[in-house]
Amino acid sequence: MSSLRDATAESPAPVRAVANAISQYIDRLGTVWVEGQIAQFSRRPGLNTVFITLRDTVADLSISVTCARTLFDGLNPPLVEGASVVIHAKPSFYAGRGSLALHAREIRMVGLGELLARIERRRQLLAAEGLFxxxxxxxxxxxxxxxxxxxxxxxxxxxxxxxxxxxxxxxxxxxxxxxxxxxxxxxxxxxxxxxxxxxxxxxxxxxxxxxxxxxxxxxxxxxxxxxxxxxxxxxxxxxxxxxxxxxxxxxxxxxxxxxxxxxxxxxxxxDFAEEQARVSQARERVRAALRRTVEREQAALTALRSRPAMADPRTLIDARLDEVASLRERARRSLRHRLDRAHDEIHHQAARAAALSPLATLRRGYAVLQSEGGHVVTSLGELAAGAAISVRVADGRLSATVDSLHPATPVAEPDESDA
CATH class of the missing domain: 3.40.50.261 (Succinyl-CoA synthetase domains)
Known part of the structure; x- marks a missing residue:
């Protein structure tokens, strides 16, 4: 078949031929500027293409538009549903699905969309300054x-x-x-x-x-x-x-x-009525809190008054009197015990002193000789015949004169060789 015009009922054209012919014809149309309103758009995961539905603002018509994700994401402000736009696009017929779409190469805001875009850019600049x-x-x-x-x-x-x-x-x-x-x-x-x-x-x-x-x-x-x-x-x-x-x-x-x-x-x-109600509620809460405090303190006071010590305060004094008397008796016993021990200690020390006293030695018949100068004589070499001496005995002194001196016979010490 040379062309679709030669197709007849007996020799019809296949679907692919019709689809390819339509695609070739639309490709020859070139690019076009189209105005409309964004009805909706969608991003599909894994695809670099954004799918847009562009609706006519007067008639109930719409057409599909595709654009690169980089073009869509680079719009400032971002494209929103309902925005009016002008799109520079090239019509394309997808033979595999038999659908017509526009491939967008440029998107511009117009009318209200352009106004909103200016406001959005101004918002971004002022927000960057920190005014918001x-x-x-x-x-x-x-x-x-x-x-x-x-x-x-x-x-x-x-x-x-x-x-x-x-x-x-x-x-x-x-x-x-x-x-x-x-x-x-x-x-x-x-x-x-x-x-x-x-x-x-x-x-x-x-x-x-x-x-x-x-x-x-x-x-x-x-x-x-x-x-x-x-x-x-x-x-x-x-x-x-x-x-x-x-x-x-x-x-x-x-x-x-x-x-x-x-x-x-x-x-x-x-609101005056609300604030008045809040004040009334606050007053009531204060009254309730004060009432609870007074009741709690009254109960505590009653409990204190009911104790035996508060009912008859003299019981506290009586208990302390008994305690003082007991302590006083313990002090007396302790003092007596200490005095008795001290008395025994004194007697013991006196007995020891008496036992160690030179008088005790004198009472056993010993005497102490002293020269006229009061020096105690311990050797015959310190006296001479006719010297006056003083003799101290246990109950007094007596004066005497040395008639003669008799040295003691020396005792022979044992020889070590004999041992």
């Missing part, structure tokens, strides 16, 4: 003396903040610094109002409040100048911009983010 660091967040005062409110005059946000704050704490004061909450002059007026409230010494907290709106309406609250101005103030700032789903950059730099203006009032001002 958690340690920079300041705590809100328990009960502010005055609330500074930046909002559009006469707006629902102003009414919600003031009414809910006064409903929770009737005596609270609110100073409103009017500023446009959208438009070209919004960022400038918000910064001017912020400066006015920052210079007011009575203002303890500042609320920037606005109702919901489109991303374009909330764009001033992602303005870099506004973010830096909020980061510089010393007064705590509460961001109450839009609804729960809205998150301008002001929410990241503010000390507290409130989902709505009503939520901002709830976070800033304590």
């Amino acid at each position: 660091a958690p340690e920079l967040k300041r705590r809100l005062p328990f009960l502010p003396r005055q609330i500074g409110l930046i909002t559009a005059p006469g707006s629902d946000a102003e009414r919600d903040v003031i009414e809910n704050a006064r409903r929770r704490w009737p005596a609270v004061r609110v100073r409103v610094a009017a500023a446009r909450m959208q438009g070209a002059n919004c960022a400038r007026e918000v910064m001017e109002a912020l400066d006015v409230l920052e210079r007011d010494a009575e203002t303890d907290v500042i609320v920037i409040a606005r109702g919901g709106g489109s991303i374009e309406d909330l764009l001033p609250f992602s303005d870099e100048a506004v973010i830096r101005a909020v980061a510089k103030v010393r007064t705590p700032v509460v961001s109450a911009i839009g609804h729960e789903a809205d998150q301008p950059l002001l929410d990241l730099v503010a000390d507290v983010r409130a989902s709505t203006p009503t939520d901002a009032a709830r976070r800033i001002v304590p």
Whole structure:
């Protein structure tokens, strides 16, 4: 068969021929710029290709798009579902599956997607400077003396903040610094109002409040100048911009983010009824604790009074009197015992002294001779015939004169050889 046009019912073309022909025709189309919305995307493990479903923004049509993982991951900000994009791609027909897809070579954010991309890049730069660091967040005062409110005059946000704050704490004061909450002059007026409230010494907290709106309406609250101005103030700032789903950059730099203006009032001002109830509960707890303490001490006092010693204090004195008498008797016995031992010791020592005394020797018939000078005579060589001497006996002295001297006969000592 020369071409698909020659195919007939009797001689049909095979599927592969039709698929190859379609693939060749689509390959000749070249590249194309296509605009759409990201419906979904998926990364499959082990593949370097990301599969994207691109949906038409008007008609209910979609087409598959493939792109390299490096291209997809290199997008800043990251691609998210719902983003509007323009893709430079080449159509391709996969004959094996019989499916048509676009192979992306370049992806650009457009419209809202481009706006979100700019905001995301700004967020990354400011975050890198540390403006959103958690340690920079300041705590809100328990009960502010005055609330500074930046909002559009006469707006629902102003009414919600003031009414809910006064409903929770009737005596609270609110100073409103009017500023446009959208438009070209919004960022400038918000910064001017912020400066006015920052210079007011009575203002303890500042609320920037606005109702919901489109991303374009909330764009001033992602303005870099506004973010830096909020980061510089010393007064705590509460961001109450839009609804729960809205998150301008002001929410990241503010000390507290409130989902709505009503939520901002709830976070800033304590509820008077709740605090009054807490005070009542605290008083009751103090009373109960004091009552338990008094009852415990009373029980302890009653237990002490019920003891015998407290019932009749004289029992303590009687017991101590008996103890003193016992100790006194023990002291007497100990003293007598010591005196008896000392007396016996004295007699014993006196007996020993008497036994060792020279008088005892004299009583046995011995005498002590002394010369006239009082020198004790121990040898005949110390005296001469006719010398006067004094004789000491056991009961006194007597005077005598030496008539003659008779030396004693020496006793022969034994010879060692005889031994």
